[in-house]
Amino acid sequence: MLTIVMYHYVRDLRRSRFPDIKGLTVEGFLGQLDYLQKHYCLVGMDRVIGACAGDAGLPTNAALLTFDDGYVDHYRTVFPILFDRMIPGAFFPPVNPVRHGRVLDVNKIHFILAASPDKRELMDHVIARLADFGDRGDVATMQDYVAKFARPSRHDPAEVVFVKRLLQVALPEDVRSTLIDELFRVRVSADEAAFSMELYTQEAEWRVMIGNGMHVGAHGAEHYWMDRLDPADQEREIGESVEFLRSIGANPDAGWVMCYPYGAYNHALVDLLRRRGCKVGLTTEVDVADMAGRDPLILPRLDTNDLPKTGSAPANAWTQKVLAAAHV
Ligand SMILES: [Zn+2]
Known part of the structure; x- marks a missing residue:
């Protein structure tokens, strides 16, 4: 074994x-x-x-x-x-963080959460930004997302589950990466390459x-x-x-x-x-x-x-x- x-x-x-x-x-x-x-x-x-x-x-x-x-x-x-x-x-x-000075999306989400002590405020920020994509057919309404994902899990409160699910999988790829990059820039670091050097x-x-x-x-x-x-x-x-x-x-x-x-x-x-x-x-x-x-x-x-x-x-x-x- x-x-x-x-x-x-x-x-x-x-x-x-x-x-x-x-x-x-x-x-x-x-x-x-x-x-x-x-x-x-x-x-x-x-x-x-x-x-x-x-x-x-x-x-x-x-x-x-x-x-x-x-x-x-x-x-x-x-x-x-x-x-x-x-x-x-x-x-x-993984190769790309080392080769291209990038920070993986999964890691950006970790640090966005860690840099946001008030998780409700973070959730509201995401909801507010979703409104800007409201006219797209592939983005559901805020109410749909909240009903589906804002539920506590074994490890996380509802606000954290909501932010993670939306940014990890629920939103279309381009919307996810736009939001992740923006939240990371505003809340964690404006210099992704420098952060990558420190992280990996x-x-x-x-x-x-x-x-x-x-x-x-x-x-x-x-x-x-x-x-x-x-x-x-x-x-x-x-x-x-x-x-x-x-x-x-x-x-x-x-x-x-x-x-x-x-x-x-x-x-x-x-x-x-x-x-x-x-x-x-x-x-x-x-x-x-x-x-x-x-x-x-x-x-x-x-x-x-x-x-x-x-x-x-x-x-x-x-x-x-x-x-x-x-x-x-
Ligand atoms: Zn991994």
Whole structure:
């Protein structure tokens, strides 16, 4: 069995410019590593690729740490800690933020929310701007959107769900990006390139991490929902991702790994990946991966929040599942 843990932001949130960003604190990360090192055998991606190719099995309590989206946190905070503990991590940066100084829409939305303490005021701002697109046939009325999306979820109040849904998926593409860019410019930063440099790990830093035993794999170029792209666009995204890996000193010819943005994939994409020499694919399906009989191109992962964040915590249900299998 293989437990793959997924991380995004890992930072000293209280002392950061955006303490409202939903991320893991440094103490939480250290505590979770204590917990993982107590109960699991931490393995690197090379061993996972080998196991998927049938070279050698993994220990039942094998665990792999994965870090999505290429944040600067991964170089500045995570890398020194993993290096210190001699844990090999796997990292998945999208290409365009690094190559073109852009900030991904998904990240812009995170920071728009974090920079807006009054979420009702933000929701009203979005509603007011929607009125300007009211004559378009593909934009519904404000009342429709409010009725459909302004509902609290397990994690967020109604105002936050409303803003996220509209900006992430509900509005037509061009309206979404216009609104996102405008809100980001007004509320977060007028200089997207400078913000991007501060937010993401840069090429030279990826090279240092690869040189020190960390794995870097593909996460697309523009961080699209790749199941919604036609085959030609999937092909282009994958081509750019592999070329980027080559440019930062990874060796994709020896086999590479795809981490699906938003966990989204379809059969056409999986076929394409297989043809292009991809050995492992990571989804966001929440589970422990039973390697026997499992397609290595669609492996599930746990989120960091599915596991305890202190070394003294008792083994939780996910860990017990693994430990029980070890004793069969
Ligand atoms: Zn991502």
